[in-house]
Amino acid sequence: MAYPIFAGECCRGFALFGNSLRQDPWRGPDAPSGKIFCNIIGQAFLRHDLEEARREPERFLNDILQFQTDFVVRIKPDFSVIFANRSFWEFLGVPEGLPRGSSLKDLMKKEDLEQACRRVKPLSRENPVSVSEEEMTGHDGAKRWIQWIDRGIFDVNGDLVEIQGVGRDISRLKRAQEALKESERKFLNIVEDQDEFIIRFQPDGTLTFANSSYCRRFGKKLEEILGECVFDHVDQAEATRLKREHFDRLTPENPTNTDESWSLLPDGQI
Known part of the structure; x- marks a missing residue:
């Protein structure tokens, strides 16, 4: 005997039973044991489908975060990790997917950790967001400038319970700024001389x-x-x-001109 298994309106398969189910003294011909069994299995399929549908947006969001080149980190005030994306783990040189609750205090360089502590200390309910630029050391020893945007998350009592940080590598921008400053210094020295x-x-x-x-x-x-x-x-x-x-x-077409003039000096000389 074959009974279809339905999850909602979708048939997910069949259950086959021997002839013993034809003799069903406790359910009657309209509700045999096989039909009840298949209904239970169908409900289990339906719950599984609903759970998968609920998790799909989470997986979609997680995929977006994991493949961001920016660092995305969520921690507790004691620096235990709630979430960190692949870019951040690769920067620290640790295996991706460390257990939830792993502490950044065991993973970050001492100087970087001290900077991070100073960075999140001012967060308050009145000022929940901070923006800072810090030079950090990667696992390979290379220095990189990171711009951090940190947001504090507070409970109903106003206590800091979580911190979410997004870090962007601005090393190239910093190098360009330093090159521009150096060029300006050289130009100013020429002008001053x-x-x-x-x-x-x-x-x-x-x-x-x-x-x-x-x-x-x-x-x-x-x-x-x-x-x-x-x-x-x-x-x-x-x-x-x-x-x-x-x-x-002077015009955009003729932006330069030459002229001779005189100036009156403080001592009255011209």
């Missing part, structure tokens, strides 16, 4: 930069001269001429 005056100012004449030669010529420090008007160093007639014949002629 010039005997000629080098200044930069806005269209209204407000000085935004002046090299050492210009500052010395007027007997002022850089911080004193910034914000002054370059036209204050000439009389009104000369200022009007410079604006009309020199600066007003």
